[in-house]
Structure formats: C-alpha cells, structure tokens
Amino acid sequence: MPEGFSIPSTTPCPLCRGATSAREGWYHACSSCGFQFSNLRPGGGASGPGLERLRRSNFNILLNHLAALRPLTGLRLLDVGSAHGWFMQEAARRGLLAKGIEPLADAAAKAKANGLDVIPGFFPQDLPEDGLFDVIVFNDVFEHLPDPPSAITAVEKRLAPHGLAVINLPCADGIFYRIAKALWRRGMARAMFERLWQKDFASPHLSYFTPRTLQALVEGRTQLRRVACFPLLTLTRQGLWSRIALTHRGPSAALMFALLTAASFVLAWLPADIVCLIFEKPESGGVESQP
Numbered sequence: 001m002p003e004g005f006s007i008p009s010t011t012p013c014p015l016c017r018g019a020t021s022a023r024e025g026w027y028h029a030c031s032s033c034g035f036q037f038s039n040l041r042p043g044g045g046a047s048g049p050g051l052e053r054l055r056r057s058n059f060n061i062l063l064n065h066l067a068a069l070r071p072l073t074g075l076r077l078l079d080v081g082s083a084h085g086w087f088m089q090e091a092a093r094r095g096l097l098a099k100g101i102e103p104l105a106d107a108a109a110k111a112k113a114n115g116l117d118v119i120p121g122f123f124p125q126d127l128p129e130d131g132l133f134d135v136i137v138f139n140d141v142f143e144h145l146p147d148p149p150s151a152i153t154a155v156e157k158r159l160a161p162h163g164l165a166v167i168n169l170p171c172a173d174g175i176f177y178r179i180a181k182a183l184w185r186r187g188m189a190r191a192m193f194e195r196l197w198q199k200d201f202a203s204p205h206l207s208y209f210t211p212r213t214l215q216a217l218v219e220g221r222t223q224l225r226r227v228a229c230f231p232l233l234t235l236t237r238q239g240l241w242s243r244i245a246l247t248h249r250g251p252s253a254a255l256m257f258a259l260l261t262a263a264s265f266v267l268a269w270l271p272a273d274i275v276c277l278i279f280e281k282p283e284s285g286g287v288e289s290q291p
C-alpha cells in the first residue's frame, strides 16, 4: 500500500486479528491477510427488476456447477437472503427442495404468496432448530453480513455430511474493482468506488473478499473445504438501459450505456468482478457430530 494512502486503524482484522489501516473513515484493509472491509451501516435490500435476467443467468451457471458435483434432484436447499425467490425458482426447476430465509418482511411475504417456502427473518437465529441441508447458498448476501466468521460457523452446523456451502459474491480481484480502487487511491473516481461498496445505499457491502481471503476464512474457521471456484457474469446487454436509467439521465446515461455495452464484449477476458466458491463439508466431523 503506498504511503499516504491510509492511516493506521485501531480496528483489528475480523479474519486474522492483524493490524489494519483505514481511509476516509469507512474503508479498512488488513496489512497481514489483505482482507478489505468497511464500517458502513448494515441494512437489507434486494436487487431491482433490471437485474432479474442477469441474476437468473448467473443462477443457472451456478446450478450447472453444482450439478457437475452431484445429482441435484431431492437435495435440501437453504437460500439465505432469498429476496424475490428467483434462485429458489431456478433451483426447484432442477429438482432441489428449496427453502428460503429472508429478513425483509415484504420480500418474504411476496415470495410466500408466489408459493415459495420462505421463512421471514435472519440466518441462523430465525431458522427452526431441526433439520440439516445439503446445500446452503448465499447469493450476493455474504458481503452484507456484519459477522462473516460466525455466519460460516453456523453454515457448517446446519449442513448435512457432504453438504455444500455456495457463496456467490463480488470480488476484490475483479477488473472494475481494481480500476476503481486504483483511481480512488489517487483521489479520483470516488463515486465509482463508493458505488461498488454500495456506500449510502440501504444495504452496503461490509466486506469485499477475494477467493483467497474467503477460502482463508472458511477453511480457517470450519472443516469445510473448497471444491469449486468460478466466475459469474457482471454485465448482460439485455436490460442494461433500464438498469442505467435508475441512476443516470440524459447524455450521462447515453455515455454510460455506450461504455458498458463496449465493456460487455471484452469483460469475458478480464478478471471477474463476481465469483462463486463452493465448499464441501466432510463425511464426519464438523460441529454437530462432536460429543
């Protein structure tokens, strides 16, 4: 980290307890393990309608990777932060028995009205005690959690032997993130970097993982072991204009549309800004099998 970028912070790294440095009062980075986190105020939120097609495409890529690991039919799925229930619907179509847990009461009620099995509340405290799951999924949820180490411990406890934890999240190795951060370090592109953290949004990012820091967290705290890591799509051209129209107007919207359309053609060749990691629980061991 270059001199002058940040100041030493008194907040220890939540992953390794190492020393951290801070910038602009909200962004923290660990000098030992490289984990990046914020002290932004946690909150709930769900993606807008312009993102539905992109999300569903990514969910099917994810389900293809799961299907390569084992047959999906009859697997008991828990979708943490199930929002509109889009992932539950795609998973049910592939034969999984999908249950969701969703803290936003409105979203939970709507998904239930659509016939989905959704519990309103927070994981793990509002999940009924009984029952294990074969797959526990976090789609754009893990980076919003105030305490990732305790969340992953709870996941291990609620997974059946050979169960899979699936964590799909934004990646600090991604090309957009790295460009935005490099500019921000030089006092530029503040809005772009803050947008990636969803600063001043209802549901900001509290962590920004890389595959390396996420694996260190999961394998350091639990017996879960990484079995897959793959990129997901950041951008689709379908629905792009309606997504831009949510935040931009007039010439700036047209410019953004042109730039993102051009970017969509080269992104496939660049480090991904969204990744998904899958971890497997061993046959025996883990918390619930200890005396």
Ligand SMILES: [Zn+2]
Pocket (backbone or CB within 6 Å): 013, 014, 015, 016, 017, 018, 030, 031, 032, 033, 034, 035
């Ligand atoms: Zn650290």
